[in-house]
Amino acid sequence: MKKVMLMAVAILFSAATVFAANVPNGKMSADTTKKAKPAKVQYTCTMHPEVLSDKPGKCPKCGMTLVKKSPAKKKPAAMKM
Ligand SMILES: [Zn+2]
Structure with missing residues (x-):
């Protein structure tokens, strides 16, 4: 049972990492919006x-x-x- 919990935590953690990796992309589009005006x-x-x-x-x-x-x-x- 404990192993399942560990797995879930590991998946959540990697998911968070992927999400964080996508952040620079959002930052770029925000910069474009600023320049668009x-x-x-x-x-x-x-x-x-x-x-x-x-x-x-x-x-x-x-x-x-x-x-x-x-x-x-x-x-x-x-x-x-
Ligand atoms: Zn002059």
Whole structure:
């Protein structure tokens, strides 16, 4: 009788291991969901913040390559802790 219990525990344990092995897959799909949301990207000049463009190019004022402007909604340094 005790052997049956051991078997059941062993099966449960291996089942849990298989389940745990599948977790990274779920993590990946969660990451994809995060990336799927398209944010409006704007390009700006590092020297001229007033220069805004919805596509990459060069600053009309100084000719510098425009950089992606990230939405200033998140403040990672201040939000956590
Ligand atoms: Zn500029």
